[in-house]
Amino acid sequence: MEIKNYFIEVPSVPDSLTAVEEFIIQITEDLNIDEDKLYGILLSVSEATTNAIVHANKKDPAKVVLVSVTVENNILTVKVKDQGPGFNPVAVPDPTKPENLLKDSGRGLFLMRIYAKSLTYIPSPQGTETILVFEV
Known part of the structure; x- marks a missing residue:
């Protein structure tokens, strides 16, 4: 199968x-x-993009979010790259705990973990790259 990039x-x-x-x-x-x-793909990518725009880049229009998609052998890989300072995914509160159930936000990483085959973060001084892998 050919590799497709977007x-x-x-x-x-x-x-x-x-x-x-x-x-x-x-x-x-x-x-x-x-x-x-x-x-699942759309929800996960929307959550990753929202995190990049709102939390990482602080809605700064001078900063960009790059989304790349690669498809090969029924595997769709989405990379969402921001220009923010990075974050510690372990420090993100668990949205399933009683004290977090009624919060308006905080479910993005949880949802990405549910729908993606794998979820990886690659921090760098230039920003964080969130990598989502899906079987299609």
Whole structure:
């Protein structure tokens, strides 16, 4: 099977999330990925992009988020790269604990772990790269 690569770079503003979601939907349609898998992919990438825009890049329009997608042998790999200072995923509160159940946010990493085959973070001085791997 051939390797397919896709890229989009967006400014760190909340409206950019729509462009990233449309980008992911177009790729999954081009690849004929079924709707059940599309939901998990789209939700995970939306959460990773939101984290990059809001938490890492602090909605700074001068900073960008790069989303790259590679498809090879029924494996779809999405990389979301921000320009933020990084974070400690272990320090993120567990959204399933009673004290966190009613919070408006804090479920993104939890949801990504549910839907992705694997979830990895690569920190660097230039920002963090979140890598999501899905079987398609």
